[in-house]
Amino acid sequence: xxxxxxxxEGFGIWRLGDDEALLDLITSANVACGFHGGDPSTMRRxxxxxxxxxxxxxxxxxxxxxxxxxxxHIAYAFADLRDEVIYQLGALDAFCRAFRIQVxxxxxxxxLYHAAAVDESQAAALVAAINDYDHELPVLCAxxxxxxxxxxxxxxxxxxEGFADRGYLPxxxxxxxxALGALVTDPERVAERAVRMATERTVIAVDGSVVPCPVESxxxxxxxxxAVASAALVRAALIDAGVTPTPFx
Numbered sequence: 562x563x564x565x566x567x568x569x570e571g572f573g574i575w576r577l578g579d580d581e582a583l584l585d586l587i588t589s590a591n592v593a594c595g596f597h598g599g600d601p602s603t604m605r606r607x608x609x610x611x612x613x614x615x616x617x618x619x620x621x622x623x624x625x626x627x628x629x630x631x632x633x634h635i636a637y638a639f640a641d642l643r644d645e646v647i648y649q650l651g652a653l654d655a656f657c658r659a660f661r662i663q664v665x666x667x668x669x670x671x672x673l674y675h676a677a678a679v680d681e682s683q684a685a686a687l688v689a690a691i692n693d694y695d696h697e698l699p700v701l702c703a704x705x706x707x708x709x710x711x712x713x714x715x716x717x718x719x720x721x722e723g724f725a726d727r728g729y730l731p732x733x734x735x736x737x738x739x740a741l742g743a744l745v746t747d748p749e750r751v752a753e754r755a756v757r758m759a760t761e762r763t764v765i766a767v768d769g770s771v772v773p774c775p776v777e778s779x780x781x782x783x784x785x786x787x788a789v790a791s792a793a794l795v796r797a798a799l800i801d802a803g804v805t806p807t808p809f810x
Contacts, residue, residue, distance in 0.1 A: 562758075562759040562777070562778070562779060562799060562804050562805075562806060562807070563588050563589050563720070563777060563778035563779070563806070563807065563808055563809040564586070564587045564588050564589065564778070564779055564781065564792070564795065564796065564799075564806050565587060565588070565589040565590070565591055565619070565668075565701065565722065565778050565779070565780050565781070566583045566587045566589075566590060566591065566780065566781045566782065566783050566788070566792065567591045567593070567621055567670065567780070567782055567783050567784070568580045568583060568584070568590045568591065568592055568593070568607050568621075568783050569590075569592045569593045569598070569599045569603045569604055569606075569607040569621075570593045570597070570598030570599060570630075570783065570784065571598065571599070571600075571603055572598055572599065572600050572603070572627060573600060577598065577783065577784050578783035578784050578788055579783075579788070579789050580606075580607055580610065580783065581610055582789045583781070583783055583788065583789060583792055584607075584610050584611055584614050584616050585614065586789070586792040586793055586795075586796050587616060587781070587792060587806075588616060588617060588806050588807055588808040589616065589617045589618075589619055589665075589666070589701075589778065589808050589809070590607065590611045590616050590617065590618050590619065591619050591620075591621035591668045591670075591701070591780075592604060592607050592608065592611075592618055592619065592620065592621055592653055593621050593623070593670070594620055594621065594622055594623075594649035594650070594652050594653045595649065595652055596622070596623045596624060596625045596626070596627070596631065596645065596649055597621075597623030597624060597625075597626055597627065597629075597630055597631025597632075597670050597671060598623075598627065598630060598631065598670075601652075601656070604652065604653055604656045605656045605659065608653075608656040608657050608659065608660050608662065609659075609660050611660075611662070612657075612660035612661065612662045616808075617665050617666075617808040617809075617810065618653070618657055618662060618663075618664060618665060619664060619665055619666035619667060619668055619701060620649060620650050620653045620654075620664050620666070620667050620668070621668050621669075621670045622645075622646045622649045622650065622667060622668070622669055622670065622673065622687075622690075623649075623669065623670035623671055623672075623673050624637075624671070624672060624673050625645060626672075630671065631670050631671035631672060631673065632671040632672050632738070633672055634672045634675075634676055635672070637683065637686070639682050639685065639686050639689075640686075642683060642686035642687075642690075643686040643687075643689045643690045643693070644690075646667075646686065646687060646690035647690045647693055647694050650664060650667065650690065650694045650695075650698075651694070664695075664698070665698070665699075665808075665810055666698055666699040666700065666701055666720065666809075666810065667687070667690075667691060667698050667699075667700050667701070668700070668701035668702070668722075669687060669702065669708070673687075674702070674703075675735075677702065677706065677707065677708040678702070678703050678706035678707060678708060678734075679706070679707055680707065681707055681711070684706075684707045684708040684711045684712075685711055687700065687708060687712075688700075688708070688711050688712050688715050688717060691712070691715075691717055692715060692717075696716070696717065698717070699717065699718040699719065699720050699809070699810060700712045700717055700718070700719055700720070701720045701722050701778060702719065702720075702721070702722065703721070703722070703734075704721035704722075704774070704775055704776060705733070709721065720777050720778055720809050721775060721776045721777055721778070722776050722777070722778040722779065722780050723758045723764060723774045723776035723778075723779050723780070724779075724780050724782075725745070725751045725752075725754045725755040725758065725779050725780070725781060725791075725795060726744060726745045726746070726751050726754075726780075726781055726782055726785045726788075726791060727743065727744065727745065727782070728742040728743050728744065728745060728766075728767050729764050729765075729766045729767065729772055729774075730766055730767065731766045731767075731768055731770045731772060732772075733766075733772050733773065733774070736767055742767040744785060744786075746785060746786045746787055746791075747787075748787055748790045748791040748793075748794045748795075749794065751781070751791040751794065751795060752791070752794040752795045752797075752798040753798070755779050755795040755798065755799060756798050756799060756802045756804070757774075758774050758776055758779055759779065759799055759802065759804045760802055760803075760804065762774055762775045762776070777809050778809055779795070781795065
């Protein structure tokens with residue numbers, strides 16, 4: 562099972578989360594590309610640390626929204642969103658090349674992630690960006706989403722992911738961050754949920770119901786309180802359950 566985390570989301574002198582500590586525990590790093598978070602120096606630092614540890618790097622692309630951390634919906638024209646995603650891919654890949662690695666997948670961030678799950682135009686723009694930049698790039702997204710369907714139809718590999726540190730609704734979508742139960746911060750609960758995702762392909766929703774969760778990668782948010790402790794416990798619990806943390810590519 563792949564373990565991914567959102568990294569490099571600081572900006573300037575502002576640091577968010579402990580990127581280096583998480584890189585010691587995860588197998589895939591979703592690196593911010595400067596639009597919702599991150600900047601050139603941060604991208605370089607995270608790419609260097611990932612290369613040193615053998616962690617796979619993916620582009621975490623988002624809306625051009627530093628002030629809102631990419632969590633505010635923006636109504637983009639198809640071509641504008643496509644081109645801004647290509648721009649972000651190229652920026653991160655440049656820093657990867659400095660350390661003889663490359664961008665190996667794409668994952669949308671925040672509001673773009675949720676929009677692409679249901680909005681055909683925004684999902685299509687992401688697919689078009691991958692097709693233009695590198696058709697071999699997998700896309701990391703929610704199973705059954707519009708993005709997953711369009712990517713599959715275009716012959717792009719889809720890697721379904723689950724969120725061990727986020728609450729789920731009975732319909733399989735995430736609890737909105739503004740609602741009660743959006744975050745799971747107890748490391749033991751996060752680890753228990755990760756093991757369930759990896760071994761049973763299910764997750765317990767906020768109402769106690771069992772929801773299918775057929776995933777190949779489990780996400781741990783770097784900005785969630787206790788992220789490093791949760792990641793360490795998740796990794797140990799998966800190994801104890803006979804699941805080897807390994808990148809999906």
